[in-house]
Amino acid sequence: MKLQIPVNAPAKPNDYTAYPDASGRFGDYGGRYVPETLMPLVHDLDAAYTAAKNDPAFQAELRSFLTHYVGRPSPLYYAERLTQHYGGPKIYLKREELNHTGSHKINNCMGQILLAMRMGKTRIIAETGAGQHGVATATVCARFGLPCVVYMGAVDVERQKPNVFRMNLLGAQVEAVTAGSATLKDAMNEALRDWVTNVHDTYYLIGTAAGMHPYPAMVRDFQAVIGNEVKQQTLELEGRLPDAVVACVGGGSNAIGLFHPFLNDEGVQLIGVEAAGEGMETGRHAAAINGGRPGVLHGNMTYLLQDDEGQITEAHSISAGLDYPGIGPEHSWLHDVGRAKYLTCTDQEALDAFKLLAELEGILPAIESSHALARLPEICKEVGKDGIVVLNLSGRGDKDVQTVADHLGRQI
Amino acid sequence: MTKSRIEARFAQLKAENRAAFVAYVMAGDPDYATGLEILQGLPAAGADLIEVGFPFSDPMAEGPPIQRAAQRALANGQTLKKTLAMVAEFRKADQTTPIIMMGYANPLVHHGYDAFARDAAAAGVDGVICVDIPPEEADPLADALDASELSLIRLATPTSDDKRLPVVIRRTSGFVYYVSVAGVTGVKEADAAAVAPNVERIRAASGLPVAVGFGIKTPERAAEIARVADAAVVGSALVEEVATGLAMNESVTARVLSKVESLAKAVRSARVESLTV
Numbered sequence: 184m185k186l187q188i189p190v191n192a193p194a195k196p197n198d199y200t201a202y203p204d205a206s207g208r209f210g211d212y213g214g215r216y217v218p219e220t221l222m223p224l225v226h227d228l229d230a231a232y233t234a235a236k237n238d239p240a241f242q243a244e245l246r247s248f249l250t251h252y253v254g255r256p257s258p259l260y261y262a263e264r265l266t267q268h269y270g271g272p273k274i275y276l277k278r279e280e281l282n283h284t285g286s287h288k289i290n291n292c293m294g295q296i297l298l299a300m301r302m303g304k305t306r307i308i309a310e311t312g313a314g315q316h317g318v319a320t321a322t323v324c325a326r327f328g329l330p331c332v333v334y335m336g337a338v339d340v341e342r343q344k345p346n347v348f349r350m351n352l353l354g355a356q357v358e359a360v361t362a363g364s365a366t367l368k369d370a371m372n373e374a375l376r377d378w379v380t381n382v383h384d385t386y387y388l389i390g391t392a393a394g395m396h397p398y399p400a401m402v403r404d405f406q407a408v409i410g411n412e413v414k415q416q417t418l419e420l421e422g423r424l425p426d427a428v429v430a431c432v433g434g435g436s437n438a439i440g441l442f443h444p445f446l447n448d449e450g451v452q453l454i455g456v457e458a459a460g461e462g463m464e465t466g467r468h469a470a471a472i473n474g475g476r477p478g479v480l481h482g483n484m485t486y487l488l489q490d491d492e493g494q495i496t497e498a499h500s501i502s503a504g505l506d507y508p509g510i511g512p513e514h515s516w517l518h519d520v521g522r523a524k525y526l527t528c529t530d531q532e533a534l535d536a537f538k539l540l541a542e543l544e545g546i547l548p549a550i551e552s553s554h555a556l557a558r559l560p561e562i563c564k565e566v567g568k569d570g571i572v573v574l575n576l577s578g579r580g581d582k583d584v585q586t587v588a589d590h591l592g593r594q595i
Numbered sequence: 596m597t598k599s600r601i602e603a604r605f606a607q608l609k610a611e612n613r614a615a616f617v618a619y620v621m622a623g624d625p626d627y628a629t630g631l632e633i634l635q636g637l638p639a640a641g642a643d644l645i646e647v648g649f650p651f652s653d654p655m656a657e658g659p660p661i662q663r664a665a666q667r668a669l670a671n672g673q674t675l676k677k678t679l680a681m682v683a684e685f686r687k688a689d690q691t692t693p694i695i696m697m698g699y700a701n702p703l704v705h706h707g708y709d710a711f712a713r714d715a716a717a718a719g720v721d722g723v724i725c726v727d728i729p730p731e732e733a734d735p736l737a738d739a740l741d742a743s744e745l746s747l748i749r750l751a752t753p754t755s756d757d758k759r760l761p762v763v764i765r766r767t768s769g770f771v772y773y774v775s776v777a778g779v780t781g782v783k784e785a786d787a788a789a790v791a792p793n794v795e796r797i798r799a800a801s802g803l804p805v806a807v808g809f810g811i812k813t814p815e816r817a818a819e820i821a822r823v824a825d826a827a828v829v830g831s832a833l834v835e836e837v838a839t840g841l842a843m844n845e846s847v848t849a850r851v852l853s854k855v856e857s858l859a860k861a862v863r864s865a866r867v868e869s870l871t872v
C-alpha cells in the first residue's frame with residue numbers, strides 16, 4: 184500500500200523539474216484533496232492550463248503584459264553596502280518589489296487572469312494574508328473589467344488596513360473572515376466555500392504555490408519568471424551562476440519561482456526562510472517544515488502545523504504574508520530529498536533586517552522579505568568571500584511601516 | 596458482517612416502502628457526555644441511520660452551523676479516539692442502527708488509515724464519508740476500509756455529470772450520498788424536483804440506495820425528498836438546536852431529539868401522504 188504519511192527520505196530524482204506527476208504529486212506530496220463538487224472544476228482547470236501553457240499565443244500575450252504592465256524584467260541589483268557590511272560574498276537583490284503593485288504576487292495574477300478569461304470565467308475570487316495578493320488580484324481584475332471578491336482574515340484586515348483600502352479603490356469587495364483564527368488559512372477556507380457554491384462562473388485565483396493540483400505547479404510556472412531572469416542576469420553580470428539563492432517562504436510562491444530554474448544546477452544552493460515568529464521554542468511560529476508534520480489541508484498533502492490529533496494549529500508571525508500553517512507541496516518534497524534547505528527567522532530578527540536594509544541600501548523591504556535578509560550572516564559565511572548570493576526581495580515595505588512603528592514603540 | 600447493518604436497514608425500509616431518516620450530529624457537541632446522550636437517544640427519536648461527524652479545525656465544505664459545532668466540540672476536547680469510544684458506547688445498547696462517520700482527511704491521515712479502519716470496525720462503525728478525499732485520492736483509504744469490511748460512502752454532486760459519475764461510484768458501497776446543492780452545508784435549500792432525476796440516475800448507475808443531504812432543514816422539505824430518494828439527511832438544522840439550547844439555557848438533548856422526532860415523522864409519513872393526496 185502507498186504510504187499515507189511520508190516517513191523516509193525519498194530517492195533523489197534524475198530530473199528535479201519532472202514533477203509533479205499526472206496526479207499532481209511531488210513524491211508523496213501534493214494531490215487533489217477537495218470535495219467532490221470541485222473535482223470536475225479542478226480537472227477542467229488542469230486541462231485548460233496545460234493547453235494555455237503550450238499555446239504560443241497565450242505565452243506571448245502574458246509576456247507582453249509582464250513587460251508593459253508589470254514592468255519586467257525586474258533589476259538584479261548589486262547591493263554593495265550590504266556586501267561590505269558582511270564582508271563576504273557579493274550580494275545581489277532581485278528587485279521584485281519594483282513590480283507594479285509592489286511584490287512578486289502580480290506575476291502569478293497576470294498569468295491566472297489571462298487563463299480565467301480564456302476559460303470564459305466571469306467572476307474572480309481570491310484569498311489574501313498581507314493583502315499583497317489581494318491587491319495584485321484586484322489590480323488585474325480592474326485592468327480586465329472582472330468583478331473581484333477577496334477573502335481576508337479579520338485579524339489581517341486590522342493589521343493591513345492600507346491594503347484593504349487599496350483593494351477597495353481598485354473596485355474589489357473585501358470580505359473579512361471571522362471564522363477560526365481569522366487569518367490566511369481561514370480566508371482560504373472561505374474562498375473554497377465560495378468556489379464550491381459558485382461553480383459555474385467563478386475562477387479561484389490562488390495566491391501561492393499551494394492548494395490542490397494544478398495550482399502548485401501553475402503558480403510556480405508563473406513565478407518562475409523570477410528565477411529565469413536571475414539566471415540570465417547573473418550570467419550576464421558575473422559570467423556564472425550564483426552559489427546560493429535565498430527567499431522567504433510563506434506558501435512558497437516567490438521561493439519556488441526563484442528556485443525552480445536552478446533545480447538541476449546542483450552547484451546552486453537553494454535556501455528558503457520560514458517565519459519563526461516569537462521563536463521556534465515558544466511554539467508560536469509559522470514554520471511548517473521546521474516545526475510541522477505532513478498532513479492534508481486545502482487540497483494537498485504537505486508539511487503542516489498541527490496538534491497530536493491532526494487538528495491544524497494557528498500560525499504566528501509578525502508578517503501577515505507568512506502567517507500560514509502550511510507550505511506548498513514542492514517545498515515539502517525538496518526538503519525531504521535534500522535539494523533545498525529551510526532555515527527560520529524570528530519576528531525580531533526580521534525587524535532588525537528591515538532596519539538594516541533601509542539604512543544601508545535605501546530600500547524598505549517587505550517584512551516577509553526581511554525574513555530572508557535576516558539569514559544573510561550565516562549564508563554569507565557558508566558561501567564564502569568569493570561567492571555570489573542572490574536574495575529575492577519579494578516585496579516593498581511601505582505596507583509594513585505601521586507594524587514596524589508599533590514594534591519600535593513609535594507613534595506615527 | 597459490519598457492512599450488513601447498512602444493507603439490512605435499507606432492505607427493511609424498502610419492505611416498509613419508506614425512506615430512511617438520517618440524522619447527522621457532531622460528536623462531542625457541545626461536550627462528550629451530552630453528545631453521547633444525544634447519540635443514544637437518536638434511534639428512539641426516529642433516526643434510521645446516524646452520521647457521526649468527527650470534528651476538524653478547517654472544515655472547508657461546511658457552512659456556519661457545522662463549523663461552529665466542530666469548534667464547540669474541539670473546544671471541549673473532542674478527538675477522533677473519543678469519537679470512536681462514543682460509538683463503542685452507543686453499540687452496547689444498539690446493534691442495528693448503522694453508524695457512518697463523516698469528516699475530513701487530516702485526522703484520519705494522522706491516525707493512519709489502517710489503524711483507523713481497524714479501530715472503527717471494533718467500535719461498531721459501519722461506513723465512512725471523507726469529504727476531502729475524492730476518488731482520485733481514495734484508494735489507500737478504500738483499501739484500509741475494505742480490509743476491515745467497512746463501507747466507503749461516496750458523495751455525488753450537482754457537478755457529477757455522466758462522465759464523472761462512474762468515477763464517483765467506483766469502489767463505493769452501502770449507499771451513495773447525493774449532495775443536493777452546489778455549496779456548503781446548511782445554506783442553500785434542496786429542490787426536490789431537481790433532485791429526483793439525479794437520484795434516479797445515480798441509483799441506476801450504482802445499484803445502491805441514494806441518500807440526499809446538504810439542503811434539508813424542515814419537515815416539509817424532508818418529506819418532499821423522502822418521496823424521491825431512499826434517505827433524507829439532516830445535519831445543520833440539528834446542530835443549530837444545540838446552539839439554540841445553549842443560548843437559551845435549555846436542555847440541548849431534548850431540543851435535538853424533539854427536532855429529530857418531527858423530521859422523522861415527516862419522512863415516515865411522506866409516501867403515505869403522497870398516495871392520499
Ligand SMILES: Cc1ncc(COP(=O)(O)O)c(C=O)c1O
Nearest residue numbers: 315433434435436437504577578
Ligand atoms: C512581499 C511578500 N513576500 C512573500 C510572501 C509570501 O508568499 P509566498 O511564500 O507565496 O511567496 C508574501 C505574501 O503575502 C508577500 O506579500
